Structure formats: C-alpha cells, structure tokens
Amino acid sequence: MTVTTGGNAKGTLLRMRGITKAFSGTAVLADVDVDLYRGEIHALMGENGAGKSTLMKVLGGVHLADAGHIEFDGAHVAFTSPGEAMDRGVVMIHQELSTVPDMTVAENLALGSEPARAGFVLDRRRLRSEALRKLGPIGGGIDPDLPMRKLSVGRQQMVEIARAIDQQAKILVLDEPTASLSDTESRRLFEVLERMRDAGMGLFYISHRLDEVWRLADRVTVLRDGRHVSTTRRGEISQNDVVGRMIGRQVEALYVREHRRPGDVVLRVRDLVGRDNGIGPVSFDVRAGEVVSLVGLIGAGRTEIARTVYGVDARGSGTVEIGGRQARIGGPGDAIARRIGMVPESRKEQALFSWMDVRDNITIASLRKHSRWGVLNQRRVDAAARQFIDDLTIRIRSPRQEVRTLSGGNQQKVVLSRWLANDPRLLILDEPTRGVDVGAKHEIYRIINEQAEQGTALLVVSSDLPEALGISDRLLVVRDGVIVAELDGAGATEEDVMSHATGVAKEAS
C-alpha cells in the first residue's frame, strides 16, 4: 500500500511505514503507512479499536512496533519511551492529562527544569516570569499562580500545549482533545493549533467529531480494524464517505427520529431550584414517547438540571411530578423506585464497574427483581443479562467478560441496558454518545427512538448539537441555570440554538 501525497512544498516531517503491532496475538495494527508533513494538521479517524491511538503510541514511544519503521526528520527512529520521544520533539496530549494537579501552573510548566538560585533554592520570581512567557503562545488568560486542579480541563490542556511549544516540539499528537471542552474552549484550542501549524509543526489530530476535523484538518486518514483505509485531502472526500470508510459500509441517515406520538406528560417540573448547584427556577414537561433535549454551553447547568430531577443533586425548592403525582426524590434510590433511570455523562467515572463483568453491570440496578430475601436467582440474572446483550447487540465473548475490556460503544450499551432492565418510564441520558464511535452512535439513536416508540419519556443532555437537533422532538436551551428558549426539534438550526445559548438572540430582539 502506498501513500502518494502530491506536492508539499514544506516537505515530509515523518514517514511511518508498514507499522504492525499485536497485543497477545491480537493484531491491532497491520502494515499501516502514514506520512506527516511540516505545517499540516492530519486527522486520524476510525471507530474505537481501529488502531488510531495505538499507532500514535507507537510513534510516541509507548509501544514498540512489531514490524515497520519510522523515519523522522530524515532519520530512522524507534523511540523506546515517551521521554525519549519528547526529547526528540514528539509530544502527546492525552485524554488523561499528565500535569500535577496540586502544583501551580508555573510549577507545572517548569517541571524538570525549575529555575534555581545557588543551585537549589527555587527562584519564585523567575518561575513566574518564565511561566508567563511560556503561556504567551496560547493567548494568555491563565493565572500562573493557580493550582492546576482549579483550571478547567480545557485550560489544563492549554498549559500542556504551552509546555510542548516551550520544549520546541516538532510533532504534537492530540487524542480527542475536545472531549470535555466547552465550545469556547474548543474554538480557542483550534486557533492555537492553527497557529502551530502555520509555524511549521506537524499535528496528528484524533477525533470522532467530523465537524472539527472538517474545520481543522488538511488531510484525513481513515483506519479500520488496524488497517490503513485511505488518506485524502480534506476537500477531496465527503463526510459521508469518511463515515462509510470508518464503518466499512454506507450509512443511511445517522440520526433517527421516527414514529413519535407524544402521549401524557410523564415528567412535570415546576419552578425547580437546585440547593447548591445554582440552577433554576426551571419549569418544563416531558411527555411519554417524546425526546426532549437540554442544550446550551458547557457550564450552563444542563447536567445539573438532570441531576436534580434524578435526586443526585439536592433540590432547593419547586416540584417534580412523575406521572401526575408529586414525587419527592431524595436520591437515586427514590428515582429508581419511580422507574426513572439516568445514564450519567462520564461513563467510566459515574456508570461503569470496570472490574465487574458485563452481566453484573447490566443487572446491578435491577437485582431486586431477581432475588428473594436478598438471595439472587442466578438463572434469572443470567437470562436478564442475556436478553439485553441480544436486544442491543452488545458485542462480547461472554457475559462474564469484564466490562473494562469492551469498546466505548458497547460499554455505553451496557449502561443503557442497566436502565432498560428497570422498564423505565423516564430515561435521563447525559451525553449518551460521548466517546462512542459512529457505528455505535447510530445504534444508540435507534435504541433511543425505540424507547420513545414504546412510550418512554426521554430527557437528553447533549453537547453535540447536530445530535440534539437530529433526535429530539423539542429542545430546551439552558443558559445560566435557567431555560431561555424552547425550540422545535425538526425546525430549529444550530444557529438558533447558539444564539439563545450565548444570549445573542435576546440582545438582538
């Protein structure tokens, strides 16, 4: 397989040829060729498990390739540790950040090269001034004296990028950098990345978000099942083609919104105010068979509204009615007893029991149904798990497989099953497709639609606007903890939502 590239004035910075890697016999990368030019942003796309991250870990010295070679800056290289790669100018910004949370920004920027007086006395003033200099390229606005943990994820990422620039990185690898960023933060990140490109650096950009890739990338490489599928200049391929290549078949419409016949009001929220989370007063209804999405900027309070309804965040005042009856929901237990389920926003931290098996993860919230006097009926537990594994086509070797070994999409289906097992009347889904590949996204939209068809009320929180517009019957725009607009799912545009979310609409009127 060859990657012919056409002309590039600035030249090739990196050549990866025939990269092959297997983990305990499972082929993860098979004969992959990729080039990176100076001054380009090169997007790597593919479903989870396609090999994007592994390829980058081979580059970054985390894994050693079984076969193939890497040519970097004209020389053959095979980094054996991330430290070595970093010394040579290959820096990876991971989904998990690698800063020290309790140290200040300035201290983090100086890690390993602290300015000192007399050899060991830390020079605080120089530490600070150098930090400000290093933060310059990313546009400032970050207080070097704040501890890292006080910064948002986006800003922490910026600090890491500043550190990379300072270390004169030549290649920067970003793995899903916007996964937990607000729109504003993402935009700032893009500006910084574009500036780095213009300065001649090469950037690898891994993302599931097509719109970002289309805005940023010069070229797009698609991987599938550990193989290189195609590398194209962005202008030469359509988004649908990229998705088709990622999943190996053509997709019909990604989003699903069919056969909706909203019925009686299931959830009626009136003047709800959170005790500590700064939301409210909010009032809204969700009907049976209806998908209602809370949209808005990150930090607007969408998740908090959902959490207050579910009882994880304490209610200050106002009422919640379920099925026409006032519900005092003091915690998730009360919500579950009223057949409410909630898929939280962060799968790994808030939903999964990584070390438990698929069966237990599916049934953990419905064990009461399968037990008497607290003693489990093993056969019924197995059967219940089986049913959802089949219904939702969760791809696993065995129900006793540990859930941490599953792909993001399959994990999310496990979490969904947990609530479907309780025959929910109201299902709250917070970022239901975050970190899920395109194929699984489509399946999750189908499941959501099926639930709506069966008369479940669905309240969705989504930061993915095309998604919210594509699957919802109604959209509630949240700003500063209150609902500022209600839009029709079929008629609204992203601009409508954004103008309300940012407050532009109000000023204009």
Add this chain to the structure above:
Amino acid sequence: MSQSQPPAADPAEAPAQTSGARIARRALDLWSTWGIALVLLLLIALMALIAPNFVSLSNAFNIMRATSITAILAAGVTVVILTAGIDLSVGSVLAVCGVSSVVLWNAGLPAVLCVLIPILLGALIGLVHGTLVAYLSLAAFIVTLAGLTAWRGTAYALTGGRPLIAEGDLGFSMLGSGNFIAVPVPIWLMLATYAVLWFMLERTTWGRHVYAVGGNPEAALMAGIKVRRVLTSVYVISGLAAGLAGAMFAARVESGQPNSGQGYELEAIAAVVLGGTSLAGGRGRILGTLVGALIMGVLSNGMILMNTPFFTQLIVQGVVIVVAVAIDSLKNRYTR
C-alpha cells in the same frame, strides 16, 4: 492517491487471533482463578520434600487449626477491603471479645451466651467503626487504627491488666480444642465462615453491592445503591468475624488474654493480599483469602518443623507477601 479497501468485516466478528494468543489468554484466565491455589500445592509439595514429619493427617490438622483464627479474621477483612476500606482493629477486637467471653463465664452465664454475646459485641464495635467511616466520612485507616489502640486498652481494662483464668471447666472450650466427626472444631468454624461469606458475596444482592461500592462508589450511588449502608455493613461483618475469633481464642487457652491477637491484623491483611484481593477495592475473591491464609500457615508450620529461627520466619513471610503482590501487578499489566 491509492486506497485499499479491505473487505467489509462483520462488526460482530471478534478480532483475529492466533491460537497461541488464545492459549496465552486462557492460561492467564486460569492463573487468575487458580494460580494462588497452585502456589499452595507447590508449597505443600516442597515442604513434603524438605520438612521432617510434614506429611501426616495430624500435621495437616495442626496447620489448619493454627490458621483458623487468622483465616476467620482475614475473611472479615476481605469484605472490608473489597469496599476499598481497611480494618486494622481486628486483633484488638479479638482480644476484647475473647476476654469478655471469660468475664461472662466467670460471672456464671451459660456457655452459649458466653459465646454469642462477645460475637455480638464484635458486631457492635464494627457498627461503630462502620458508622464513623460511612456517615462521618472518616478515613477507615484512621478509625480502625484508633480502634486498634482503644480496644486493646479496653481488653486490658477488663482484666486489670492480667490474664483472666477461666473458673472451673470452661463450658465452650470445645470451640478451641474439640473435635466434630474426627475434625477439630476450629477447622469446621473456619470452613463455615468462608462458606457463609462466599454465599453472601456471590449469591446475594448485598454481595453485588459490596463489589459495586468498592469498584466505583460514584457509579454505585447513581445506580441507586445505598452506599453508606453497604459501607457500614462490611465493618459489622468484620467485627462479627473478630468476635467469633475472640471466643475461639479464649476457648483454646481457657482464659482471657488481653494481649491476644497482637499483630493478627497484619497477618490477616497479608492473607487477603496473597489471596489476590486488590487493596484498591472492587476486586478479589473470598476463597482466595482462605488459600492465602493456608499458604502462610503451611509456610510457618514447615519452618517450625525445620527449626528455622523465628526472625528468619518473619523475613520469609515478608518476602512472600511482596512476591505475591508483584505477581498480581504483573498480571494486571498483561491483561490490558
């Protein structure tokens, strides 16, 4: 621009695997389930070769009887560690409960109550620890470290600082030295404790909740599990086990020894770790702890038979624990 479009693979298809890899993974699976038992068998074989008089039924009973008390403590501690907690107090709780059983006997209570009341006392102490940990969010390490000192002091206070000799024939001495169907009673009690806890952990909703709370407390809360109640309950279980162990100890020495059980908490934790339970919580098997306790028992029995000096025994035990944890850590690295 050349493209290669491999044939569209069925997404349900598992990634291609060589047969060698399948065998390797199978071996790893087998190791994580049976590895520690294999270590025990190898150790027994080794001792049979090098330790004089090791192979005999009576020595096997000796080992298990000697192990029974720490094994029972370790069973309770396993449940606590599964929730990512720790119980350092079990040795001292053993002493308080053991002493109080003799106090009650000397006060003329019937033998049954002299056993039951100390066991309930153990549960009550566990309830105090659990409440402090779960509802006041105090660190388990601190709470039970305080317990380790305070209950030891209480045991001394109960006897005025001296051993308390049981008056007459101690009515429940069979708990320590009796036989039932030709097998010593402490061994039966040990097996019963493990059988009950195995059932509770593997076959009840409470068991699933223990693993869930230990594995991911936030997710457990979101799943509607009463996290605090579960956290409290595991300390009660540990206290119950320590109470039973206390009564057994008193029965065996037919007296209340306020200094009994010193350092047992560390032996119990060692057995838990040897048995493969993760100190980070959420992972481990109760039967692994039993095997872990037996490994410690066989090791110390064999070394005694070989007249190994006591300090060497301590060093060997330390090395064994480190090796066990190292194996566990390596195992995790290769099961990505």
